[in-house]
Amino acid sequence: MFLAWNEMKRNKLKFGLIIGVLIMISYLLFLLSGLANGLINMNREGIDKWHADAIVLNKDANQTVEQSIFDKKEADHTFKKSTLLKQTGVIVSNGKKEENALLFGVSKNSFLMPKIIQGHKFTKDNQVVADETLKEKGFKVGDQLSLSQSDEKLKIVGFSESAKYNASPVLFSNYHTLQEINPKMTTDKTNAVVVRDKHWKDEKLNSDLEAIGIEDFVQNLPGYKAQNLTLNFMITFLFIISATVIGIFLYVITLQKTNLFGVLKAQGFTNGYLAKVVLAQTFIIALIGTLIGLALTLLTGLFLPSAVPVAFNPVTLVIYGIVLIVVSLVGSLFSILTIRKVDPLKAIG
Known part of the structure; x- marks a missing residue:
């Protein structure tokens, strides 16, 4: 962690750009989750207040x-x-x-x-x-x-x-x-x-009627399912994009530091230690980007007009934040694989 943090401090612009991209991705992700939750509430909040079966x-x-x-x-x-x-x-x-x-x-x-x-x-x-x-x-x-x-x-x-x-x-x-x-x-x-x-299924109805579980009824409201699927697909693609962007940035940085990794390996640093450095850098980058994106999202929510159907669920925001950090760590695996292939003799020249 010490080596990872010190390298980031010495290359503020390089790592700042990665953090900036992650801020924008997380900001959009959290806003979309709020929009998805708000649209869900618009469709079903009255039904939920029935507490019906x-x-x-x-x-x-x-x-x-x-x-x-x-x-x-x-x-x-x-x-x-x-x-x-x-x-x-x-x-x-x-x-x-x-x-x-x-x-x-x-x-x-x-x-x-x-x-x-x-x-x-x-x-x-x-x-x-x-x-x-x-x-x-x-x-x-x-x-x-x-x-x-x-x-x-x-x-x-x-x-x-x-x-x-x-x-x-x-x-x-x-x-x-x-x-x-x-x-x-x-x-x-x-x-x-x-x-x-609770035992509504046990009651027999006229053949012209049907009893529908309230959750099934909500899921079949006009436009409800298609709307939710669309927004969930967008959120899923944002996670994939996040992992890809982090992976590409870190991979390019790793290639630029091939000689440095060769020297470190020659001095006795193991692949496992260098992998921990990359993972630590990725974790710090993802954590900072996610927290700033979350803060911007909550700040934006304070100024959005009531006509915009946004509702932020704290549990959902925390889960999405954790998933965003995890997929960022997954994206760094390409860099770790590259480090393992570095030959100290060739890298030093």
Whole structure:
């Protein structure tokens, strides 16, 4: 470690360039991980707040809530604990802002209602609780909302914790309000039944219905899987690029020091000791680059607008940082193999 650190101090520019490249790679890597996590949250945060085990849908709905319609008697009260979920898409405007949203028809005391952070729950028809995504976009308690597809007027009486569903903000109201906006959803119809029952698989349903585990349901949300795969591929390629860049830089530096390694071998330094020097240099470079990249990422996160879906998971950041250091060490193996082949007599000349 002593020899590795002293060489780096004497060649600040050379090793500084490698560290600079690693900083940029780690910065991009951590930002992408935050973006991936943020996009995941946008799609599933509302569903996660249900703490549900399964959801019952019409078999022909392709696991999509809005396309699923069935008689509520077919599944209601079948499970230990369940509640009806009615859903329709709406375009709402308060006269200043216009937003696409989802309107959920729910029971106000059901587990589908997230925690209220401002105002109160709906108590009568045409009152809604909006998730805080709409609050951040300029909507407020008391706003009268007009709808593009209906003459009904809605009033915001409260805001809940952020509860986006498939990247859309959500409005919560009673079943009658949703029925007035979407006449197809009559009193005896529902889009879904959300289930809290660990033994949901043991219950038999009508042949027209299917019960889906909540995680499987989330994975099949439109665009969810493709989006995650794309970002994960990008992160994987960044790891590969990191190992390649470190490997190339260190390999070039090793070739430049062939004579020096020959002299050191002639003086009795073993291949194992010289390999430790290279690994130590790589570890120091990777550690400095990763830490600075992480610091820049967290600093950037403080200034990003709320419209950017970034969410940093401390555990994920630590894991990615460790993996980045490890792949950098793997990239240095080419240099170690080159050192082993150095012939002291030939190197000295």
